[in-house]
Amino acid sequence: MVKPRKVGGVQELMPSLRKVGSWENGILKVLKSGGAESANGGDIVTEQEYKNFILKVDFKITEGANSGIKYFVNPGMNRGAGSAIGCEFQILDDDKHPDAKLGVKGNRQLGSLYDLIPAPANKPFNKKDFNTAMIIVRDNHVEHWLNG
Numbered sequence: 001m002v003k004p005r006k007v008g009g010v011q012e013l014m015p016s017l018r019k020v021g022s023w024e025n026g027i028l029k030v031l032k033s034g035g036a037e038s039a040n041g042g043d044i045v046t047e048q049e050y051k052n053f054i055l056k057v058d059f060k061i062t063e064g065a066n067s068g069i070k071y072f073v074n075p076g077m078n079r080g081a082g083s084a085i086g087c088e089f090q091i092l093d094d095d096k097h098p099d100a101k102l103g104v105k106g107n108r109q110l111g112s113l114y115d116l117i118p119a120p121a122n123k124p125f126n127k128k129d130f131n132t133a134m135i136i137v138r139d140n141h142v143e144h145w146l147n148g
Helices: none
Strands: 005-007 010-013 021-024 027-030 043-046 053-059 066-071 087-092 131-138 141-146
Touching: 053 066, 066 131, 087 131
Parallel strands: none
Antiparallel strands: 005 010, 010 043, 021 027, 053 131, 066 087, 131 141
């Protein structure tokens, strides 16, 4: 068991570093989950709550990838199996993961506010390169940006 450690104001909650993945040249490489929800890995959770923020993250997906950036999560709400309940910037291989075909009008595809608001169909994304996800929250206004 790896104890949580603070990294620049962020606390990494990881059941086992071997189970999650590894840091290689400053990049966190996560292990495959075999398609199961929340099967591998842990969550990176801020130590304090935020009302207004800008979060910018570079990411690169692998074939069949399904992940996301969750915010406005109450960790006490969901203590069982599966993902924590909250808003999510979906990070998904739209071509290879079956979840991209579910939902309504693409609201489970890359860049979407998961299961609520779809990203534009012509979103700027290069599957072979690093991409940038940005979430902007100002009061009751939320924006998802992909490479913008």
